[in-house]
Amino acid sequence: MSNFIAAILNSCTNFTRTLLSQECLLCGGASGHDLLCGDCANGLPYHRVPACPICALPTAGGETCGACLKHPPAFNRTLAAFDYAFPVDALLHAFKYAGQLPVAEALAQPLADLARTRPLPDALVPMPLHPARLKERGFNQAMELARALSRKLNVPVLADAAIRQKDTAPQAGLPWKERRRNIRGAFDCRRNFTGKRLAVVDDVMTTGATLGELAKTLKKNGAEVELWVVARTLEKTHV
Template sequence: MFRYEFPVDAMLQRYKYQHLLNMAQTFAQMIITDLPNANLPDLIIPMPLHPLRLKERGFNQSLEIARIVGKSLNIKVDTQACSRIKSSPPQASLPLKERVKNMQGAFTFNTQLDGLNIALIDDVMTTGASLNSLAKTVKKAGAINVECWVVARTLPR
């Protein structure tokens, strides 16, 4: 929806690192408003956090947004379909070239998703390495179509 630049970057950082969970409602509403009038997915999967990262942060920022989007659009949000099995440094802390390598083998699927259309939700997309890796995992689980819904992304200037 937005470029990852001021003021959106500052808003997302405060949401994520200062636990301003009430901002999830705003971000979710922005996603809902920005969706084209097309077919909605069968299922929403928020970007999973590794259990250690979840314990450290205290919440999954993508899940908080996904819950609101799912409830508003009457689409099931599945937090168990995929898991992050690789604990690694945050993507934001890595050089661009290392982000793809960091995501290799990061996710696994726990549920077959045969024939389903899936929307992945994340707060920020920079290189797309995390979402691409998760999308490949979801496809291996049988999904026929995968969309990525993000609040903001970096774009080349």
């Protein structure tokens, strides 16, 4: 091959590489096609077993926790990709408030990998936002995650499974015990889900009060419900 052709091929390859490669969202290093470089992706706080299969809080041997035994929630399983810790909290914040939608794709991948280890549900139900909040933010982060998961798993998204009829005070500003009271009756569902398995999708599970209330509403309409969240806080929070 002449030096001339080799030089052209070389510059084409470099050009293509420049076009396709990007910087890691966390460290700024080269990350190829991905949002995060290999080192940063490996260092993320993946949610490790053993944990209660129902609420995903840590238990010594992966058994169901005392709280779930005493007060079984309306959902029968929680899949969590990460612990709610740095830098996942920062990534979720960027996604939720700065509208960095490509981040949804990266955060959904480990959740999709986890979901593939089990029988897939009939549909994904994104945690609905109240219309007023949707207008304010411009997008529903749970919907974006559900769409990304749907593309990866080929499971349909049911955007209108339930509506949020109550514009509740933000849960984050309330003491844990009041969160359950604040969210009661927040959702309305008019559909019959008898015999259907639904996965409710959300970004973070903290006390599980909001997710539990939506699960209760869907279960009342016949569905078997599980929760899929990107990140789980690890404090023992529920009663």
